[in-house]
Amino acid sequence: MFALVDGNNFYCSCERVFQPRLQGRPMVVLSNNDGCAIARSDESKQLGIKMGAPFFQIKDLERTAGLVALSANFTLYGDMSARMMSLAAEMGPEQEIYSIDESFIGLAGVRKTEITQRAWDTRTKILQWTGIPTCVGIGSTKTLAKLANYIAKTTDRKPGSYPVRLGKVCNLVDLNDRQRRLLYENTAIGEVWGIGRRISKQLESSGVETIWQFMQLDAGTVRSRWSVVLERTWRELHGQSCISIEEAAAKKEIAHTRSFGHPVTEITELASAITEFATRAAAKARKQNSNVGQVLVFARTSPFRVKDTQYSRSIVVPLSRPCADTLQITSAALAGLKRLYKPGINYCKAGVMLLDLQDAAIHQSELGLFDIEDAEKSKRLMKAIDAVTDRFGHGSIQLGAALLGKKKWEKRQERRTPHYTTSLAEVAIARA
């Protein structure tokens, strides 16, 4: 048995904890550069705002419908997430943190008759201790727990949207066959975890529109017409558990990419951006104790600027020896940038990805004596840099190249709320 605990409209809910006046109002949280809506409150969904809607297209609603739009405050959301996750973990013996606002709970060993009550208790505690509303879905597989969570969220938002009475907790195991069938007949196949736009379109064109219809296919057909991956989803819907709780593992790739606040043409400015991106990515690699084998750098135009000459290119630069040294990673990225740079182009986005990551603890036996000395020196320097960054924040210590150029590329972010929970200077003030 599995549960999925999911924060409702998570980013919006985090903001509402510290600005209660936002309760009940239509609000959205915007992506970097205040570009598009990445989180919506129920009220803004009702206004018809779609996920990913460009802000400039919905800006009028600020005036006409009282919409509140905030810049993303990821520092706040990350901290609130950690608080929520530690409480969700109490629901069962295993937890897999699946995203910033969701975690799967493995319920092996928990009495079946107690599970639903535990879910309610967990949800209540998270709401009381953090202010974040959640929904909990429970099923005999992870896919069913996800589905149950979707159903709970949907009925929570619009009571009566399903022919079965449900609340913020949905345990599919508590339902009888007739009730489950009603739910499956009333849910589009595209809502299932792992079935995206493309596959649901293919299914629909062969007459499969609901979960119930999909479940009536036979496993062999699903495998031969689609894939073993979709067959696994089919089995999971039938209650056969194929996907287990996963341990937190080191990332296989680490990326730091940004759209620019304004288009950039000069290589010095691109170099300043790439230097900062590489610095941030290298720090992430050290945080998970990885060495980097290859550095990918890319730069591209914006497909939305249709009059611009379009250009997009990426280059992979291997490191002579895997390391997590900011200087080496940055110089590899800059070498790649030099090779892909073409003058006269309006670059709108660039990034650095670290590939071929390997555990830094694995001893590099082929290192010579001088290499070892170098590696030790580098490790000490990086440790010092990380300590300064932890204490004073990103950007408090940086490479010279990051400071060159006019930084036209820097993000615009005009509506960010304070770092209420992680910075003493910005902590929330209570007034009597």
Next chain:
DNA sequence: TCTGGGGTCCTAGGACCC
């Protein structure tokens, strides 16, 4: 004028090598 970022997995063609 203004359109996100971070992941995983898979496929496929061309270059290059033996």
Next chain:
DNA sequence: TCTGGGGTCCTAGGACCC
């Protein structure tokens, strides 16, 4: 007329997820 096969790397892109 007939024109290898297999492996790896690079690059690009597409599917899915949040």
